[in-house]
Amino acid sequence: MENLLQGIPRVVVRVDDILITGSSKSEHLNNLETVLGKIQESGMRLNKDKCVFLAPEVVYLGHRIDQYGIYPVESKVKAITEAPEPKNVTELKSYLGMLNYYNRFLPDLASNLAPLHELLKKQKQWEWDKSQQEAFELSKTLLKSSKVLVHYDPNKDIILSCDASPYGIRAVLSHKMEDGCDRPVGYVSRTLAPAERNYSVLEKEGLAVIFALKKFHQYLFDRKFTIYTDHN
Template sequence: MVPKLEFCGHLVDAEGIHTAEDKVDALVKAPAPTSVHQLRSYLGLLNYYNKFLPDLAHTLFPLHKLLEKHSRWDWSAKCQHAFESSKRKLLTSRMLVHYDLQKPLTLACDASPYGLGAVLSHILPDGSEKPVAFASRSLTKTESNYSQIDKEALALIWAIRKFHLYLYGREFTILTDHKPLLQIFSPDKGISQTTAALLQRYALFLGAYSYRIQYRSHDDNANADAMSRLTELPLESTPSVKSCRYTTSHLLTSREIAAHTVKDTLLTNVLTFIRDGWPAT
């Protein structure tokens, strides 16, 4: 058995996933861009390792300004500093641990005025929290006009969709630094009928997942916050709601569904077969 394997620019071993040294070395040795096209190419390569880099927001801000429409090309000292700093971050990038169905899973979400961020992590036996993956994207012009609570809710929904394959069918904990979301999206409570329709649709979407939601202070949620401020990532065309035929005036809670399920003959039989297996005769 080989102790480690390089695959698609990543080094995989028993501990987790690392950046491949030779690929990172090529980026680190890259000369300073002399045009918008070269800058886009560099940032595109840097973004390939984005899941390893949780804190690029303020570092790359001068470079993002050069990519804005009608912006004049001016490679200033600030741009050079940002360019060199991004290389240093690559050299000190974090290891991502392997995804494990047996380990507790957390999803930290956050929204800044111009982006969304998320960190998927495992809680290890010693109580430490290690990242499985980082993710971020920019807000659209419409989304940037949302209220803060709507931005935070959008970050939560987007993050769950982003990591759907890791989250669906298992328990996980959502971590947010926005306390109002705890009341709105608590899996043990029905959402108020006076809540905005958009948040009601989000709550309906969350009903398909088995989760808990907890508050984490802004300082402790630094990784997700940093990712939300990373603005170089391209906008995604994901709709705010994948599919929703209608929304009832009152969303059912899991307890109400369970209570009505035991009264239904067909569903009771289904539950019995799932729990005890298909009958022999």
């Protein structure tokens, strides 16, 4: 299915899930007609009971999507925020797996979760102390307070804000909106390797920029954008 519909504007395919969008009703209908035509030509059939047309919002791959942006699905957020404290490595991996599914909504997630990831290291004895408990509770707070991610729009001003801490690097891709406010398109972060922690502050900031450029390459390539850092 992905190969069949590849290249059609504003159409996303994951296995047999198809999401068709448009900046206007007419564009949406044109894209829908193109997709249905391709499917008909291929001889494939669709289950009409599983099809939804011209919906103001949809739930797709664990995300709620409408004209304003992308949100985590409330039922999944509830499952994460009500998850009990992990008692072993297996339970911790399960929790982190659920949380990481929404990492694009969570600023500086890698650094905030560093105490939890410490328990996943080989030969590390399981010891859940205050730092792990605080990181666990903070991760839930971040998810519950996460903001809507606006849809990427190549016609809007693009801003890439990068930062570094002693233990991690992070970035947020944003749009400058009509009201003058910056709205996030997505967040990325990672912890620093032991050798990277010895970098100077300026080197860490540079590393954050390189990391962000790679992560957001599909949005930034061949486009004008502004980079913000703490150092010039």
